[in-house]
Amino acid sequence: MLAAHYAGNRTMTVGEAEPAPPGPGQVQIAVAYNGICGTDLHILSGHMDARVDVPAIIGHEMSGTVAALGEGVEGWAVGDPVTVMPLAWDGTCPACLAGNRHICQNLDFVGIDSPGALQGRWNVDANLLVRLPGTLSLQHAALVEPTAVAVHDVRRAELAPGDKAVVIGGGPIGVLIAAVARSFGAEVVVIELDDKRRERIADLGFTVLDPRDDTAVEKSTVAYVEEWTEGAGADVVFEVSGAAAAVLGAVDYAKVRGTLVVVAIHPEPRPVNLQRVFWRELRLLGARVYQREDFEKAIELLDAGDIPADALITATVPLSEIQSAFDALTAGEAMKILIDVQAGQENA
Amino acid sequence: MLAAHYAGNRTMTVGEAEPAPPGPGQVQIAVAYNGICGTDLHILSGHMDARVDVPAIIGHEMSGTVAALGEGVEGWAVGDPVTVMPLAWDGTCPACLAGNRHICQNLDFVGIDSPGALQGRWNVDANLLVRLPGTLSLQHAALVEPTAVAVHDVRRAELAPGDKAVVIGGGPIGVLIAAVARSFGAEVVVIELDDKRRERIADLGFTVLDPRDDTAVEKSTVAYVEEWTEGAGADVVFEVSGAAAAVLGAVDYAKVRGTLVVVAIHPEPRPVNLQRVFWRELRLLGARVYQREDFEKAIELLDAGDIPADALITATVPLSEIQSAFDALTAGEAMKILIDVQAGQENA
Numbered sequence: 001m002l003a004a005h006y007a008g009n010r011t012m013t014v015g016e017a018e019p020a021p022p023g024p025g026q027v028q029i030a031v032a033y034n035g036i037c038g039t040d041l042h043i044l045s046g047h048m049d050a051r052v053d054v055p056a057i058i059g060h061e062m063s064g065t066v067a068a069l070g071e072g073v074e075g076w077a078v079g080d081p082v083t084v085m086p087l088a089w090d091g092t093c094p095a096c097l098a099g100n101r102h103i104c105q106n107l108d109f110v111g112i113d114s115p116g117a118l119q120g121r122w123n124v125d126a127n128l129l130v131r132l133p134g135t136l137s138l139q140h141a142a143l144v145e146p147t148a149v150a151v152h153d154v155r156r157a158e159l160a161p162g163d164k165a166v167v168i169g170g171g172p173i174g175v176l177i178a179a180v181a182r183s184f185g186a187e188v189v190v191i192e193l194d195d196k197r198r199e200r201i202a203d204l205g206f207t208v209l210d211p212r213d214d215t216a217v218e219k220s221t222v223a224y225v226e227e228w229t230e231g232a233g234a235d236v237v238f239e240v241s242g243a244a245a246a247v248l249g250a251v252d253y254a255k256v257r258g259t260l261v262v263v264a265i266h267p268e269p270r271p272v273n274l275q276r277v278f279w280r281e282l283r284l285l286g287a288r289v290y291q292r293e294d295f296e297k298a299i300e301l302l303d304a305g306d307i308p309a310d311a312l313i314t315a316t317v318p319l320s321e322i323q324s325a326f327d328a329l330t331a332g333e334a335m336k337i338l339i340d341v342q343a344g345q346e347n348a
Numbered sequence: 349m350l351a352a353h354y355a356g357n358r359t360m361t362v363g364e365a366e367p368a369p370p371g372p373g374q375v376q377i378a379v380a381y382n383g384i385c386g387t388d389l390h391i392l393s394g395h396m397d398a399r400v401d402v403p404a405i406i407g408h409e410m411s412g413t414v415a416a417l418g419e420g421v422e423g424w425a426v427g428d429p430v431t432v433m434p435l436a437w438d439g440t441c442p443a444c445l446a447g448n449r450h451i452c453q454n455l456d457f458v459g460i461d462s463p464g465a466l467q468g469r470w471n472v473d474a475n476l477l478v479r480l481p482g483t484l485s486l487q488h489a490a491l492v493e494p495t496a497v498a499v500h501d502v503r504r505a506e507l508a509p510g511d512k513a514v515v516i517g518g519g520p521i522g523v524l525i526a527a528v529a530r531s532f533g534a535e536v537v538v539i540e541l542d543d544k545r546r547e548r549i550a551d552l553g554f555t556v557l558d559p560r561d562d563t564a565v566e567k568s569t570v571a572y573v574e575e576w577t578e579g580a581g582a583d584v585v586f587e588v589s590g591a592a593a594a595v596l597g598a599v600d601y602a603k604v605r606g607t608l609v610v611v612a613i614h615p616e617p618r619p620v621n622l623q624r625v626f627w628r629e630l631r632l633l634g635a636r637v638y639q640r641e642d643f644e645k646a647i648e649l650l651d652a653g654d655i656p657a658d659a660l661i662t663a664t665v666p667l668s669e670i671q672s673a674f675d676a677l678t679a680g681e682a683m684k685i686l687i688d689v690q691a692g693q694e695n696a
Contacts, residue, residue: 098603100604100629103627156629247622255443255446262625266622271617271618272617272618273617274614274634275614276634277610277634278635279636281504281635283633286626286630287629
């Protein structure tokens, strides 16, 4: 089979490898599509070399079909369409015992801490599988994992029908959060710097504001939200941009007792306006990965057409073009690129 | 009557003034004791001159008795012991309409935005009065307002019996939070820089750690909390110090899905470790003033002896010594100083 490896030095390599049979309790998956995630770009950049053993098969946003069953696996059949919730918890740490297994204190994130989906045949523990409906295409199903991130963020915010939400940052996760929030009955405004992204987001039916050039709305984004919410402020603000300035300004959109969800990863401490947090009794929440119900909800939303999957998938390319796909995403030239993992495989 | 005024230029003056009769709906209070609060020190420092009209009668931590009733006031009698919840909301802003009147978007904080309790006779709207039990001394009752702040912080954190809480900063509010948290059934560790304060807090039966000198516990405060909580981290962390370093480090004490309550006022944006907030799905909450149930709970706790009132009250001095009381507090030489507002009054 063909497999892609992160080889260090900003390089992805593709080569032949011998597929292993599934071990006891494992399922072998014929990987169909694998989306490239922001975390994968971080790995390529070398920022996560302390965590990732080189060479590493990465990839965790995937879809596929069951190819073989290991010893003792029940409830699955060859050919079943599946995705994987790539979290392996220890079940014994204080977080697990308190019911927060998804953020286990010793979490193994499959595709980062252990081998991922960028290979023709992938063996995973059967309990990580999530069943896909036959009505959902495997291309769209490769978006289940990032959509589950968005569902988790929206559920963590306790967003309710009729709420007004501001999403700062209109990349793939920002757009997914906006779409999920809309499907939950919220009204959504997206704030995005990039002109092309703003156009695409507007095409999806969202109000989208440029935080720098206020002429489009003839007022500042804060004034816009103030007026939109009749002086109250937004119920929920999602910080998805990763920018320090966005963190500093995010609290200005929120209503009294409003919620700010920190979705983006901020490797360095960021100045936060705690005076505003105090004055309005705001709630700032961290949100990380997902729980199984988030995966199930994500599948339901994708299957119902509530997620703009085709608009998000900029391109689908074979495994042999993985380096250029990573480079295009790093350069900000695409939203989501899927790798067709079967293309070029001998047994495809 | 005698009244104290903030006269600008770091100065409190005391002078004669003519008491006004209570207006319709108002009650005239013979003020007994008034505690000096951190906010009063901020006013004296000049930092709040944009908000406070000079000369201003300030003061909002008080106890007294009803001296006269204005037109239309029912349910109160001359001599009734009372305190005042010094919040006047407009009842019409989005925050009020959503049930958050205590942080009304146009809140009048009585004693800052309108005249306060540092005068022999004080007229306030009858609906701000809170009844005191005859069993509670008027000196201890002057601590109802800051105790209500602590009750509000603890309730906002949803602290539960058996929880483990870390209080960063052992000033008056920090000690009150520790005492209230203990009364709610939590185990509490206080972190405090000042040697004398640490001694006093230890005398109250709390575990108290020095964040600089780790020899007392032979490990860092983070390692101490890690061990104390059997590897989980604290359920709740209260940031009461106001220090930037404390904000940065506070998240390291918290368990997965733990809560950090920002109690101290941070006029400047503070670096926050959002990576940790994300990684552990922490919850950071602003908490401001109090609601009526916080006042009622504070009275109950003080009346039951659950609050170390005598240990907190460093001194009680007459109105004529107010400047030196402010100066001693500004210099950090005292925890809480009460002003005996009746001492020296002609009609005392």
